[in-house]
Amino acid sequence: MGPNEGILCIAHSKDVDGIGCHAIAHRYATLKGIPIEHRFVGYMALCETFQEAAGGSWGEVIVADLGYNAGLEGCLDALRVLGDKTKVRWFDHHDWSGKGAVLQLPIEFHLRPEVCASEALAGALLPGDGVAEKVAAMARHHDFREEDAGAxxxxxxxxxxxxxxxxxxxxAEGVFWSEELEDCYRGYQRVKEEGYRYLEARTRxxxxxxxxxxxxxxxxxLSSTLAASRLLEGGTDLVLCLWASGKVSLRRNNPSIDLRALAELFGGGGREEAAGGYLGHRVAEERYLEAFGEAAERLAKGLK
Ligand SMILES: [Mn+2]
Incomplete structure (x- = not known):
């Protein structure tokens, strides 16, 4: 098998579902003896990744746990080129309603809002495989905020x-925990506590x-979920967390607010209950209050 017949897996790496999709694709490829490469992407570099993929030569491209976002309109041509010459399967559970231009591309969409992306992928690639099922179950528990200490x-x-x-x-090999992961987990508990203290001193x-x-x-x-979850404990209708990179995360306590629509004000996307984007510039630590003002002003446009 030549290098041109491999699988390219494009998914994010921010949570258990994103990593789980990569792991299931990896297991599938390994069991079939097919070479696989992974692209760990965010919404920001998505078009570049599709352009790179369109310029390459792959046996199959698997896209997973990436929902529609406005940025995709900028690479419809690359996606069409890619879909015309390569089998592309796109597994996702975000809301794709009204996104006809992308859905008409020569791509096999598996859009299943009732499951997480890892479950959709496991069902399609490795039905009945215990390891894939376990990865998918952990991804589901995390995505749907269900009890699962391991996840x-x-x-x-x-x-x-x-x-x-x-x-x-x-x-992909069925190793869900190890001494090395345990060490990493323990070290991170200390880092996280410091992160919480820093965050709590910088809220408004x-x-x-x-x-x-x-x-x-x-x-x-602190990741989006950890930082925003901590902010949500304040009980406000919604929270917006900002990072020095300009990254913005939105979460809500009030289910009547559609965060995905608000995220579009920040060039981003996501789900109704969890979304994010970018402010558009970096934020220096000493100027975060200015950036808060800017973000709040933008939010107000979407929340009249
Ligand atoms: Mn997911």
Missing amino acids: WRLYEVISSGYDKLRLVEAL LYKVGPYTCLLGFSRDE
Whole structure:
């Protein structure tokens, strides 16, 4: 088998579902003896990755746990070129309603909002495979915020910045925990506590439209979910967390707020209940209050 017949897996690496999709694709390829490469992407570099894929020569491209976002409109041509010459399967559970232009591309979409992306992928690639099912179950528990100590510990390992490919390879082999992961997990508990203290010292309450919103400025050591979950404990209608990179995360306590629509004000996307984007510039630590003002103003446009 030549290198041109391999699988390219494009998914994010921010949580158990994203990493789980990579792991299931990895296991599938390994069991079939097909070479596989992974691209760990975010919404920001997605088009570049599709352009790179379109310029390459792959046996199959698997895209997973990446929902529609406005940025995709900028690479429809690359996606069409890619889909015309390569089998592309796109597994996702985000909301794709009204996104006809992308859905008309020569891509096989498996859009299943009732499951997480890893479950959709496991069902299609490795039905009946115990390891894939276990990875998918952990991804589901994390994505749907269900009890699963193993899944949540794994999430903390992912948040700690542990080597993504190493974790994917371990999961693909059915190694769900190890001494090395335990060490990483323990080390991260200390880092996380410091991150919480830093965040709690840098929050401010805003009124945006009819809603209360707690804004926070976080260090990179806290992931979106961890930082935003901590902010949500304040009980406001919604929260917006900001990082030095300009990254923005939105979460809510009030289910009547559609965060995906708000995320579009930040060039991003996501789900109704969890979304994110970018402010558009970096934020220096000493100027986070200015950035809060800017973000709150933008939010107010969407929350009239
Ligand atoms: Mn997911």
